[in-house]
Amino acid sequence: MGYKLIAIIFLVPLSIGSESEVPLSTSQLEQKFGQGYSVHPLTVDCVVSQSGERYDVVLHAKPNFNETLIIVRGLGSCIKLELQEFARIIFVDDYSTFSSKVEDHEPLAIRPNYTSFENPWKSTLNHPQTNCADPNSNSYCVAALESKNIYPPIGGSLRNEPVEKVIPFEFRVRAVFDRPSHYFTAGDLAAVGMINNISSAHPPFPLLTEDDSNVSFCNANNLPSNCAPGGAVSHPIHLHGVGFQVIDMGTRQQYANGQTGFRNSTKLPVVKDTVIVPSGGFVRLRFKSCNPGYWFFHCHFEYHMHVGMLAIIKVGNKTDMIPPPPNFPKCGDYLPPVY
Known part of the structure; x- marks a missing residue:
């Protein structure tokens, strides 16, 4: 791979x-x-x-x-x-x-x-409210940090590398009056966490060890009944399985106008696995998908994650991943036999 x-x-x-x-x-x-x-x-x-x-x-x-x-x-x-x-x-x-x-x-x-x-x-x-594009500010966004020499594929600058796939994500939390069982509730309201207006639920079994061909994966064009369509805060977003490079960040207005603080930076980008996405702002990340598996991608505010602000990023195919041990138990069969 x-x-x-x-x-x-x-x-x-x-x-x-x-x-x-x-x-x-x-x-x-x-x-x-x-x-x-x-x-x-x-x-x-x-x-x-x-x-x-x-x-x-x-x-x-x-x-x-x-x-x-x-x-x-x-x-x-x-x-x-x-x-x-x-x-x-x-x-x-x-x-x-x-x-x-x-x-x-x-x-x-x-x-x-x-x-x-x-x-x-x-x-x-x-x-998260620092103006990343203000050259006179005495405060710093994390994108202003410069990495020391980190070995590829995580390190090295990916700023100008050709990109094979671009994935936009938008995060939001909204309050609703219907109360699904897995949502955090407060009085008559339920909090719903969403990525791209989709509130995710955990799959019914471990994807790494079992066949995922019948799992309903949600996207903008595929909303099965268990994918609930979509408020906002800044969110600490965490990706498992790989370190990513923080290429740019700022406000959405700066993003729309192309006037971002690190658009032309020549620094080695800082490498992180969790980054604050500012309220009303954006972050641009890059990483090499060099670690095959199913990697959890979620907001690190725990209740945001549990009410749906999560996704699973699949890297590679099953044949690229480490297979489970022989006779590894299936979901729902973790109890030892009773003698």
Whole structure:
């Protein structure tokens, strides 16, 4: 099986999402890894992370500081609740000779409120409302990160490679009054998650180990009875089985006008497996379909996934995939025999 270059375009209608911001009160963060893939370091004041995202950072303490706070704040729809948690970081020259004091373990006498460390000049990485096309901004979209040398087929730049398949995806959540059993409900309303206006349900058996020829696959031209046609927030979208390159991102208006921030970038694209698709925005990804299998593709807000914002991407044919072991049990037959 040869490699096929896949391009994916994500679009999300305009609304407000929920994410977490990690600022430091007196220090800075140097971001070095994103979801296990190396990037050239970028120093910022805080990092925004949604479900499924991971970042490795180095803390740069300012000189002559003995203590600081690291704060995790809820953003988006959590702002009105002023949700936050924080911890004290104590700097020591030699940990082997450090002796903690009782007060080091005591709660702060004065707890900071939600806006105590607001700074309009702070630099932020990965905030979904950052204008990716603003060259004067001191904040950064993840597409501004540059990969270190990562071996192909995941690494290397795919920006200008010929693409064999382009797959557009649009994500949205809507509220309905009918209440299917597998949807999250709140009072008389049910939340329905959709990709391209299709709310997916899990297949009745594991596709990798059983015959999938009779499974009803949904698309715009094929809507069997169990495919429900289609609100919006920013979504952390996760793809199993392969790392993808973030080629471009921004607002839908920038996408429509061809005025995106990374259209002509020459950087090695950052490689991730989860990316925030901004509310009212888009992300363009590319990856090589080099890992045969059925790969789960979903929003990492768990309830969005469980109410239908998911898909399965099939790479290759059954003959390209690792076969199940001999006598591997079929679905519904996992219990051992009773003697």
